[in-house]
Amino acid sequence: MTDDAHPSAHPADDPADGQFPESVAAGYDGPGGANAPEVVTPAVDLLEELADGGPVLELAVGTGRIAAPLAARGVQVGGIELSRAMAARIAGKPGGQDVGVTIGDMTSTRFDGFGDAVVPGDFSLAYLVFNTISNVTTQDGQVDVFRNAAAHLRPGGLFLIEVGVPDLRRLPPGQDTVPFTVAPGAAGGGYVGFDRYDVVTQLFSSNHVTVTTDGAGRFRSVPFRYAWPAEMDLMARIAGLRLRDRWAGWDRSPFTADSTAHVSVWQKP
Numbered sequence: 642m643t644d645d646a647h648p649s650a651h652p653a654d655d656p657a658d659g660q661f662p663e664s665v666a667a668g669y670d671g672p673g674g675a676n677a678p679e680v681v682t683p684a685v686d687l688l689e690e691l692a693d694g695g696p697v698l699e700l701a702v703g704t705g706r707i708a709a710p711l712a713a714r715g716v717q718v719g720g721i722e723l724s725r726a727m728a729a730r731i732a733g734k735p736g737g738q739d740v741g742v743t744i745g746d747m748t749s750t751r752f753d754g755f756g757d758a759v760v761p762g763d764f765s766l767a768y769l770v771f772n773t774i775s776n777v778t779t780q781d782g783q784v785d786v787f788r789n790a791a792a793h794l795r796p797g798g799l800f801l802i803e804v805g806v807p808d809l810r811r812l813p814p815g816q817d818t819v820p821f822t823v824a825p826g827a828a829g830g831g832y833v834g835f836d837r838y839d840v841v842t843q844l845f846s847s848n849h850v851t852v853t854t855d856g857a858g859r860f861r862s863v864p865f866r867y868a869w870p871a872e873m874d875l876m877a878r879i880a881g882l883r884l885r886d887r888w889a890g891w892d893r894s895p896f897t898a899d900s901t902a903h904v905s906v907w908q909k910p
């Protein structure tokens with residue numbers, strides 16, 4: 642069984658691209674799912690409105706799933722991204738040629754993709770979507786993401802995060818693992834997906850086992866750190882930001898005890 646937790650197992654992969662090397666980037670933009678218009682359009686609508694005509698910065702911009710359509714509407718969009726393999730896909734999308742990208746770690750990298758035309762401190766909006774704050778697996782690192790976002794904002798600027806609420810209510814006492822998929826795989830094989838939680842460290846992993854009919858298999862484990870909305874509010878305060886809005890989704894529906902995700906917006910004074 643191969644192990645995608647170690648991307649260098651794939652010959653085309655560069656270890657510097659972290660969890661999103663070439664072999665992952667190549668399959669990232671499939672049709673449907675997170676790329677479906679009914680997922681992308683509400684996000685782009687809200688981001689365009691919150692940008693209020695100013696330049697925006699996407700932390701962990703990936704393949705430009707959100708940044709490219711936002712730029713196609715005439716919004717000036719910059720991005721910071723760790724993986725060159727992911728970022729290489731942006732320019733091939735409508736609007737993507739206008740997205741400026743700086744390769745680096747979003748905990749510390751300052752954007753310089755538009756030269757002197759737009760610099761840190763100029764942005765009206767920074768955003769980090771699709772649960773990607775959880776890809777930073779230490780509390781210090783997550784605080785640094787908030788600090789770095791805040792450093793890019795102009796006074797009054799906004800920082801938006803989209804992330805799931807930790808799913809701990811699905812964990813019965815004494816159990817640390819929750820399956821999320823058990824399904825037939827392609828060509829008669831099988832696929833099992835499960836999350837595993839450590840409630841002491843707030844680390845968790847999403848695990849994917851794919852087995853083909855000949856019994857060969859593949860295991861991919863991606864590490865994350867969860868944080869409650871209230872912990873993120875504290876991180877924002879450390880970075881000099883204050884909570885402005887918290888919704889259950891891009892449609893601005895109310896955030897409640899039953900919400901499985903939140904779209905939160907903090908503001909720089």
Ligand SMILES: C[S@@+](CC[C@H](N)C(=O)[O-])C[C@H]1O[C@@H](n2cnc3c(N)ncnc32)[C@H](O)[C@@H]1O
Pocket residue numbers: 658659660661700701702703704705706707721722723724727745746747748770771773776777
């Ligand atoms: C789930 S993808 C999301 C990409 C894009 N934001 C989207 O919504 O499609 C996560 C992305 O975060 C990037 N990433 C993870 N950790 C990062 C870090 N510390 N700094 C910059 N990018 C990071 C990965 O390389 C990957 O492209």
